[in-house]
Amino acid sequence: MTLPELVPPPVELPAGTDGLRAEVREFLAEASFTPRVDSWLSGWDEKFSRELGRRGWLGMTVPQEYGGHGRRALERYVVTEELLAAGAPVAAHWIADRQIAPSLLRFGTEEQRARFLPGIAAGEIYFGIGMSEPDSGSDLASVRSRAVRVAGGWELSGSKVWTSGAHHAHAFFALVRTSPAEEGTRHSGLSQLIVELDSPGVTIRPIPLLTGAHHFNEVVFDEVFVPDTRVLGEVGRGWQQVTSELAFERSGPERYLSTFPLLVALLREAVQVDPERLGGMVGRYRTLRAMSLAIAGALDAGRAPELAAAVVKDLGTRFENEVIDVCRTLLGVPPDPGGTGYPKLLADAVRHAPGFTLRGGTNEILRGIVARGLGLR
Structure with missing residues (x-):
């Protein structure tokens, strides 16, 4: 695979998205919330999510027969971009809308789609992801949670960690082993189960951040029946x-x-302090946006460019940490977790930064994936 084949071609946003963007911005200008960094992890607000659902801004790519709106992935991108840029509290619906709904459309049964998709589109059903496990890191092939065939379903035992929002969520997708791996194929024998988190035998244990905030969890299965x-x-x-x-x-x-x-707040405070450095940051942001948009265009066309997505995740999360480094050195304003405005945003960013390059796969693992995909190792 060559580099041009790795990166999808650039795309233009479809006609009509300027009006959609203006509509979202008008809503955000009038909405009541405190902007925050990492709002898709830390901003859990079910009322806000339900309002987005009422306005048709969740389940946008879900067909109308499942309660969605049958719109394009690039239109959803515009809404998502505006919500994140404003630091809006989108964590409650985030995982369900971002990846659970597309997976249900691609792999789910009619019963599963009818059960979950309308609630996701309404901002009323919330999901987590059950991939990582203790001592496994980003090596998903080493998962040890095991489901054994029983009458009418499966009996699940094991645990998952770093499960964002599991203490609020209704269900999650769990990657588990349902049969031994075949020789030479470590990824065989794995299956995905939809585990409803109020099932008997499910225990959810908080994993607090250094700040004391509770976003992550360990989810333990003790012979949980999954039909x-x-x-x-x-x-x-x-x-x-x-x-x-x-x-x-x-x-x-x-x-x-x-x-x-945080970057916007820095530009307001320090654009005259070091315009060349800040201009470079804005230029990199524009490049990352173009790459991410290209992948959204590929998804819109029904493709799933995993290698290009890994590149965006690697470069994007490194960029986010560099934004924090610039903010800490350029103004000399110390972070203040108890403050407001720029010092508060900086404090929250510093405390969340260690997770940027871990979630969604560590950057080192992603670089290995890209290298293998390009035939370099």
């Missing part, structure tokens, strides 16, 4: 399904906009 109707896709095809799902997780504007409210 056959909650198997996502094909038994044994979990790895193939997960990798296609990761294109949605890794390529969106959240991979370079988590610190955008």
